[in-house]
Amino acid sequence: xxxxxxxxxxxxxxxxxxxxxxxxxxxxxxxxxxxxxxxxxxxxxxxxxxxxxxxxxxxxxxxxxxxxxxxxxxxxxxxxxxxxxxxxxxxxxxxxxxxxxxxxxxxxxxxxxxxxxxxxxxxxxxxxxxxxxxxxxxxxxxxxxxxxxxxxxxxxxxxxxxxxxxxxxxxxxxxxxxxxxxxxxxxxxxxxxxxxxxxxxxxxxxxxxxxxxxxxxxxxxxxxxxxxxxxxxxxxxxxxxxxxxxxxxxxxxxxxxxxxxxxxxxxxxxxxxxxxxxxxxxxxxxxxxxxxxxxxxxxxxxxxxxxxxxxxxxxxxxxxxxxxxxxxxxxxxxxxxxxxxxxxxxxxxxxxxxxxxxxxxxxxxxxxxxxxxxxxxxxxxxxxxxxxxxxxxxxxxxxxxxxxxxxxxxxxxxxxxxxxxxxxxxxxxxxxxxxxxxxxxxxxxxxxxxxxxxxxxxxxxxxxxxxxxxxxxxxxxxxxxxxxxxxxxxxxxxxxxxxxxxxxxxxxxxxxxxxxxxxxxxxxxxxxxxxxxxxxxxxxxxxxxxxxxxxxxxxxxxxxxxxxxxxxxxxxxxxxxxxxxxxxxxxxxxxxxxxxxxxxxxxxxxxxxxxxxxxxxxxxxxxxxxxxxxxxxxxxxxxxxx
Numbered sequence: 001x002x003x004x005x006x007x008x009x010x011x012x013x014x015x016x017x018x019x020x021x022x023x024x025x026x027x028x029x030x031x032x033x034x035x036x037x038x039x040x041x042x043x044x045x046x047x048x049x050x051x052x053x054x055x056x057x058x059x060x061x062x063x064x065x066x067x068x069x070x071x072x073x074x075x076x077x078x079x080x081x082x083x084x085x086x087x088x089x090x091x092x093x094x095x096x097x098x099x100x101x102x103x104x105x106x107x108x109x110x111x112x113x114x115x116x117x118x119x120x121x122x123x124x125x126x127x128x129x130x131x132x133x134x135x136x137x138x139x140x141x142x143x144x145x146x147x148x149x150x151x152x153x154x155x156x157x158x159x160x161x162x163x164x165x166x167x168x169x170x171x172x173x174x175x176x177x178x179x180x181x182x183x184x185x186x187x188x189x190x191x192x193x194x195x196x197x198x199x200x201x202x203x204x205x206x207x208x209x210x211x212x213x214x215x216x217x218x219x220x221x222x223x224x225x226x227x228x229x230x231x232x233x234x235x236x237x238x239x240x241x242x243x244x245x246x247x248x249x250x251x252x253x254x255x256x257x258x259x260x261x262x263x264x265x266x267x268x269x270x271x272x273x274x275x276x277x278x279x280x281x282x283x284x285x286x287x288x289x290x291x292x293x294x295x296x297x298x299x300x301x302x303x304x305x306x307x308x309x310x311x312x313x314x315x316x317x318x319x320x321x322x323x324x325x326x327x328x329x330x331x332x333x334x335x336x337x338x339x340x341x342x343x344x345x346x347x348x349x350x351x352x353x354x355x356x357x358x359x360x361x362x363x364x365x366x367x368x369x370x371x372x373x374x375x376x377x378x379x380x381x382x383x384x385x386x387x388x389x390x391x392x393x394x395x396x397x398x399x400x401x402x403x404x405x406x407x408x409x410x411x412x413x414x415x416x417x418x419x420x421x422x423x424x425x426x427x428x429x430x431x432x433x434x435x436x437x438x439x440x441x442x443x444x445x446x447x448x449x450x451x452x453x454x455x456x457x458x459x460x461x462x463x464x465x466x467x468x469x470x471x472x473x474x475x476x477x478x479x480x481x482x483x484x485x486x487x488x489x490x491x492x493x494x495x496x497x498x499x500x501x502x503x504x505x506x507x508x509x510x511x512x513x514x515x516x517x518x519x520x521x522x523x524x525x526x527x528x529x530x531x532x533x534x535x536x537x538x539x540x541x542x543x544x545x546x547x548x549x550x551x552x553x554x555x556x557x558x559x560x561x562x563x564x565x566x567x568x569x570x571x572x573x574x575x576x577x578x579x580x581x582x583x584x585x586x587x588x589x590x591x592x593x594x595x596x597x598x599x600x601x602x603x604x605x606x607x608x609x610x611x612x613x614x615x616x617x618x619x620x621x622x623x624x625x626x627x628x629x630x631x632x633x634x635x636x637x638x639x640x641x642x
Contacts, residue, residue, distance in 0.1 A: 019085060026081040029530070035474035036526050037073040040519035041066050042466045046459045047512055053253055054145065054452050054508045057594075061512070104567050108614070112560055115615045116622060126490050126616055133496035141415025141505040144449040146593045153229065154251050155179070155209040156244040156261065157236070158297060168192040171241065172207055178235050179211055184219050184228050187212040210248055226412070242297040246410060260444040262295065262408040264420055266427070269402045270438040276405040277301040279438060283407045286430040290423055292414030299397075299406040307334075307366070308390050315384040319373045326371065326384060333369050334360055363387055406443075415505045420446045452508045467522060474526060475533075477636060483620055484529055488521050490612050498604025499597075509597040516598070517605035521613075524573065528566050528613050532621050535562025536637050545637065547629040555625055563618040570610055577606045 013021075047062040115122045159171060172190045179188050190209040213219075213228070229245050236243055244262060255261045266283050270276045280298045287293055311326055331337060336352035343349075359365050367382035381387070397404045411419045420442065427440070434440065464485070471481035495517050499510060539558045543549045584592075584599045628635045 018089070022081055022085050022088070026077065029527070030077045031474060031530075033073055033076050035470050036523035037069050038470045039467050039522045039526070040069050042463055042470065043515055043519035043522070045463050045466070046456050046515060049455050049459045050452060050508070051455065052448055052451060054448065057145075058508070058512050065516070101568055104571060105564055108564065108567050109560065112563060112615055112618060115619055116556060116560075119619060119623065122616065122619060126493075126612065129493050130490055133493050133500075136500040137496050137506070140500060142417030142449065143415050143505045143507045144445040144452065145507055146505070146509055146597050148247070148250065148593050149225065150247045150249055151213060152248060153211040153213070153225075153232075154246045154248045155211060155232070155236075156206060156246065156251070157209075157238075157241045158206050158244065158300075159241050160300075165192075168207065171238065172209070174238070175207070175209060175236060179209065179232060181235075182228065182232060184213055184223065185211055186214045229412075242295065244295040244297075244408075244410065245412075254444060258443045258447055260406065260408060262444060263410045263416065264408075264423075264442065264444040264446050266407040267399070267441040267443050268405040268407070268438070269400070269441065270405075270435075271403060273301050273396070273403060273405075275435070275438065276403060279434070279440075280405045280407050282431060283427060283440065286427050287407065287409065287423055290419070290426060292411050292419035293423065294410045294412045296407070296409040299408055301405045306390050308388050310386040310388075312384055312386070319376055319379060319384060321371070321373060321384060326381070329369065329371050329381070334366070363389070416445060416449060417505075452511075456511055471522075471526070475529065479624070479636075480529065483624060484522070484525050488518065488525065490608075490616065492517060492521065492601075492605050492609070493612075494604035494606070494608030495601030496604070497608075498600045502596075502600055504597050504600060507597060509594055510601060513598040513601040514605075517602045517609070520577070520602070521605065521609040524570065524609065524613050525617060528563070528570075528617050529621065531565045532559060532562040532618060533637065535559060535565075536625065536635060540635070540637050545634045547633045550629065550635075552626060552629075555629070556622060559618050559622045559625070563614065567614065570614060574606055574610045578603065581606075 044062045044065055047058050050058060155175070157171075157175065159168065169192060172192050176188045176190050179185055188209060188211055190207060192207045211232075213225075233243055233245065246262065251261060254263075258265070260267075266280075266287075268276050268280050268283065270279070277298070280301065284296060284298050287296060309326075309330060311323055313323070316322065316326070328337075332353065333355045336354035338350055338352050340351050341348050342351055354360070355369070359368075366387045367380055369381040370378045371381055371384065372378050397406075424442065431440075468481055468485055471484050472478060475481055475484070492514065495514055499506075504510060535558045539550065539554065543554065581599045581603050584595050585603070587595060625635050
């Protein structure tokens with residue numbers, strides 16, 4: 001049985017005929033390969049146009065894909081024919097004798113014949129599937145980037161601006177102890193204050209705690225990272241402290257790129273700090289209660305404590321002192337005066353001297369700071385100056401030559417796009433008109449989302465135009481190029497359904513996946529049309545190009561034969577794509593959150609594009625040729641070879 005199944009009748013061909021066949025085959029696909037390469041590279045043009053962190057993330061992917069396609073196209077038309085000429089020798093079996101071919105064609109032929117019989121039904125089903133996919137995509141939420149799980153949590157509580165160092169230290173210790181009590185927490189590292197660098201703009205009132213989690217295998221059954229954050233947030237409700245939950249890397253990126261340390265920030269611009277603070281509180285009140293808005297608070301503008309030293313110049317004159325004498329005493333006693341350095345190995349540490357904490361923790365202690373006079377001995381600081389605490393801004397922030405405040409919040413349990421959209425509508429309805437000289441601006445990840453969307457929408461028409469021109473140059477026909485391009489949206493239906501049923505929000509990563517799928521769909525469509533045109537050339541060579549000599553039944557049979565030539569290569573393409581992409585769906589660890597939204601549209605799209613190109617593309621091609629025969633009495637047959 002097995003022997004019978006794999007028995008073949010081999011044909012022996014001479015050397016020159018073999019080389020001629022290889023040359024002819026290479027010429028047949030060379031034009032399609034060239035323009036398909038152009039189309040795929042062009043489809044990645046929107047990725048090259050991305051800026052900011054989305055550009056830094058996806059530019060390597062676009063460059064890799066582009067260079068691979070260029071090298072691949074070069075090898076296909078140069079090295080591949082040479083390798084084939086070396087290894088494809090001896091006896092050859094007819095393609096129709098291949099058991100895999102016979103099996104695939106046995107399945108394919110009745111299906112495509114049914115599609116050509118029920119034309120309106122076939123096209124109607126495709127149009128219906130396309131129309132259904134549009135509201136499915138519209139119903140999805142939107143976000144800038146998928147939430148990358150860094151396998152750690154950054155806890156950023158904010159206290160009152162006038163918190164002391166000792167109180168901040170005490171709060172930090174209490175919080176670390178509570179956090180460590182959660183079973184899934186491995187390590188906790190907290191920091192209060194700021195580093196002496198230009199990239200750390202943290203005030204003393206903002207505490208940063210990095211929470212390292214244990215491996216997921218050691219977590220409680222059924223618990224997720226979201227559950228851990230919610231549990232920690234419930235335990236960390238400390239009066240006077242506003243909690244904030246994010247991740248270390250994305251937080252630093254947001255802070256450096258937008259100046260906002262949360263997912264979203266409402267920047268309030270103006271000329272007066274007090275007015276900005278009042279408007280910021282009104283913005284906060286308007287945003288309270290919106291679903292998805294978490295960790296809402298106003299970036300403190302007022303409430304900072306400043307020690308004001310008002311020097312009495314008449315008293316200075318009586319004691320024979322100068323203003324500089326008082327300034328030096330105050331600086332060394334309160335701020336510290338550098339006296340040298342200590343060297344320990346390869347490290348150097350500055351040495352500063354100032355009064356101990358017990359001698360500088362109140363106004364009364366400040367008043368007793370001794371000052372040595374030239375003639376009258378030592379006097380207290382209160383003899384020549386008046387000291388008092390005054391309120392002021394803890395940190396003055398300016399942008400675009402204007403003072404700036406901010407209302408900050410994170411987004412959880414909801415997508416970023418719909419949350420901010422509702423927040424914008426709510427704010428506009430409740431706030432009304434801003435005072436003259438004051439305005440608000442939305443920032444954070446939402447700023448990146450809008451920028452990415454605008455870039456993609458701006459470059460998309462240009463990409464479509466370039467692809468259309470490439471298709472025209474490939475087929476030398478506007479009609480053929482139009483039909484090849486218009487069928488692509490139908491081929492992308494699977495990508496839309498895949499993204500919807502996985503519950504993935506639309507993001508730059510999903511857009512990149514659709515861009516990659518678009519290029520693949522156009523490429524396979526071009527190759528299919530090349531085979532179909534080759535079948536038409538064979539028909540015209542046999543019957544002539546006239547409606548009187550070519551019957552509609554013959555035309556249909558040749559179209560089916562041309563489509564069948566593409567059957568096995570298409571199945572091979574689908575299998576290779578799926579074998580390479582499907583494992584990404586099962587991937588875990590850092591980075592898998594970003595990769596899955598990219599491959600989801602590609603997996604679903606490869607399946608539906610294959611079905612569409614094998615069934616619908618030949619049908620549309622057949623209908624076009626039938627129309628040409630009826631309308632003009634002959635078909636437009638395009639040269640597919642060089």
